[in-house]
Amino acid sequence: xxxxxxxxxxxxxxxxxxxxxxxxxxxxxxxxxxxxxxxxxxxxxxxxxxxxxxxxxxxxxxxxxxxxxxxxxxxxxxxxxxxxxxxxxxxxxxxxxxxxxxxxxxxxxxxxxxxxxxxxxxxxxxxxxxxxxxxxxxxxxxxxxxxxxxxxxxxxxxxxxxxxxxxxxxxxxxxxxxxxxxxxxxxxxxxxxxx
Amino acid sequence: xxxxxxxxxxxxxxxxxxxxxxxxxxxxxxxxxxxxxxxxxxxxxxxxxxxxxxxxxxxxxxxxxxxxxxxxxxxxxxxxxxxxxxxxxxxxxxxxxxxxxxxxxxxxxxxxxxxxxxxxxxxxxxxxxxxxxxxxxxxxxxxxxxxxxxxxxxxxxxxxxxxxxxxxxxxxxxxxxxxxxxxxxxxxxxxxxxxxxxxxxxxxx
Numbered sequence: 347x348x349x350x351x352x353x354x355x356x357x358x359x360x361x362x363x364x365x366x367x368x369x370x371x372x373x374x375x376x377x378x379x380x381x382x383x384x385x386x387x388x389x390x391x392x393x394x395x396x397x398x399x400x401x402x403x404x405x406x407x408x409x410x411x412x413x414x415x416x417x418x419x420x421x422x423x424x425x426x427x428x429x430x431x432x433x434x435x436x437x438x439x440x441x442x443x444x445x446x447x448x449x450x451x452x453x454x455x456x457x458x459x460x461x462x463x464x465x466x467x468x469x470x471x472x473x474x475x476x477x478x479x480x481x482x483x484x485x486x487x488x489x490x491x492x493x494x495x496x497x498x499x500x501x502x503x504x505x506x507x508x509x510x511x512x513x514x515x516x517x518x519x520x521x522x523x524x525x526x527x528x529x530x531x532x533x534x535x536x537x538x539x540x541x
Numbered sequence: 542x543x544x545x546x547x548x549x550x551x552x553x554x555x556x557x558x559x560x561x562x563x564x565x566x567x568x569x570x571x572x573x574x575x576x577x578x579x580x581x582x583x584x585x586x587x588x589x590x591x592x593x594x595x596x597x598x599x600x601x602x603x604x605x606x607x608x609x610x611x612x613x614x615x616x617x618x619x620x621x622x623x624x625x626x627x628x629x630x631x632x633x634x635x636x637x638x639x640x641x642x643x644x645x646x647x648x649x650x651x652x653x654x655x656x657x658x659x660x661x662x663x664x665x666x667x668x669x670x671x672x673x674x675x676x677x678x679x680x681x682x683x684x685x686x687x688x689x690x691x692x693x694x695x696x697x698x699x700x701x702x703x704x705x706x707x708x709x710x711x712x713x714x715x716x717x718x719x720x721x722x723x724x725x726x727x728x729x730x731x732x733x734x735x736x737x738x739x740x741x742x743x744x745x746x
Contacts, residue, residue: 367723372572373656421631421650422624429617458616461573461654468647514739519731526727533724 351482357539358486364462365494366529371462375495375525376518385499388457389492393485395457396466398431399424400484403467404477424467432458462491494532498525554673555680571657575689576726578645582705585693587641589686591630591649593679596658598626600678603666610667619662620653627652657685688733695729696720 364370371392378384403424411417436454439447447454457463466487470480501524505511511520571592578588602622603610610618631649634642642649652658661681666674697703700720702710719725 369576369723369726370573370651372576373570376572418628418632421628421653422621425620425624425653426617429620458620459654459656459659461651464654465647465651468650472647512735512739514737515731515735519734519738522727522731522734526724526731529722529724529727530719533722 351479353539354479355482355486358483359490359493360532360535361537361539362487363490363494363532364465364487365491366525366532368465370465371460371491371495374460375498376521378495378499382496382499382503385495386492389488389495391454391457392460392462392491393488395428395432395435396463396484396488397481398435399428399463399467400470400480402427402431404470404480407471420471424464428463428467429458462488494525494528497528501528550673551676554677557680559680559684570660571655571685572730574648574651574655575685575692576723576730577648579689579692579696579726579729580700580721581644581697582690582693583641584645585689586686587634587638588645588648588652589682589689591627591634592652592655592657592685593682594630595623595626595652596661596678596682597675599623599658599662600666600674601671603662604669604671604674607667615663615667616659619659623658623662624653657681692726692729692733696725700725 358364362368365372365375374388378388406423406427407417407420411420411423432454436447439454466484469487470483475483498521502521505520505524515523574588574592578584599619599622603619606618627650630652631642634645634649661677665677669677694704697705698709699717700722702708702714702716717725720729
């Protein structure tokens with residue numbers, strides 16, 4: 347069991363990386379990977395919300411929606427859970443950790459439309475994970491996403507020092523190409539662990 | 542509301558959506574699905590059709606309700622409206638095109654978090670009447686679809702040697718496997734952004 351959990355955790359970070367294999371969470375990926383500091387700030391907010399929503403969504407789906415035969419509306423339920431928990435986290439942080447909240451700033455509300463969060467909840471349903479596996483998978487996937495966004499942000503900070511990027515390529519264009527090369531590198535992990 | 546003013550506004554709405562404020566290239570919205578489902582043309586068409594349907598329906602509902610939606614609850618309202626229509630698309634694909642539904646799987650559900658729809662709802666439908674909203678939804682949905690289509694054609698031809706399942710490449714063709722996988726998506730979209738941004742710059746000069 348422990349081995350199985352570890353496999354899922356590593357696979358979620360390296361071989362089945364949310365950003366680089368499933369191409370999820372790309373909007374914040376592009377807009378935030380300009381600087382290392384914002385990228386890591388967003389990253390930690392994402393891990394927190396992903397863990398929280400998976401902890402809430404799994405029981406809702408398996409203990410309420412499945413017994414009452416209303417799996418059909420799970421998209422709506424999940425998205426409400428996500429929006430609500432983002433709001434909740436924001437309120438709690440505002441009240442108790444104002445400094446932390448100031449450093450997350452605008453990222454928290456933006457997380458609602460980060461597709462990684464919804465996708466992780468959907469994957470746990472599609473793959474029939476049990477409760478513990480879901481949580482491990484969720485944390486692993488979120489960490490994998492952070493690793494990808496932080497590496498791309500770091501590379502782009504260095505790229506800015508080089509002046510001769512073609513005009514139309516600057517910004518999003520070069521971020522896409524960098525991510526492509528990084529995704530190629532991550533393909534090297536394929537076959538190490540399997541889901 | 543008739544007159545030249547309305548007419549020019551209609552044209553602007555259409556043109557903005559189709560080219561000037563192109564949702565993918567200039568605003569960089571909806572990238573996830575643009576990358577993820579563009580490995581085959583049929584997936585791209587299915588996804589595009591789904592997005593157009595959800596956008597038009599959301600545009601109609603939001604613009605009709607725009608005076609009743611409280612400001613503070615508007616984001617959650619958009620989400621619930623969008624999610625309801627996405628369920629319809631998901632069920633439709635499962636019932637009539639099970640093969641496509643299988644291959645684009647969870648990405649159908651991710652139409653909900655496709656920022657193009659949320660973005661247009663916030664920027665346009667909540668302030669404009671139903672007619673304009675439908676036009677805007679169509680223009681943005683179509684430009685999303687044609688972009689997905691173009692990327693998918695490149696990736697399918699290079700990655701599988703086919704278009705919509707028909708063989709187009711000669712017999713000796715070796716498939717570029719990487720094009721069918723994630724890195725290919727990044728490279729093709731990166732090049733497209735480069736080309737369109739350079740063209741847009743030439744237009745404005």
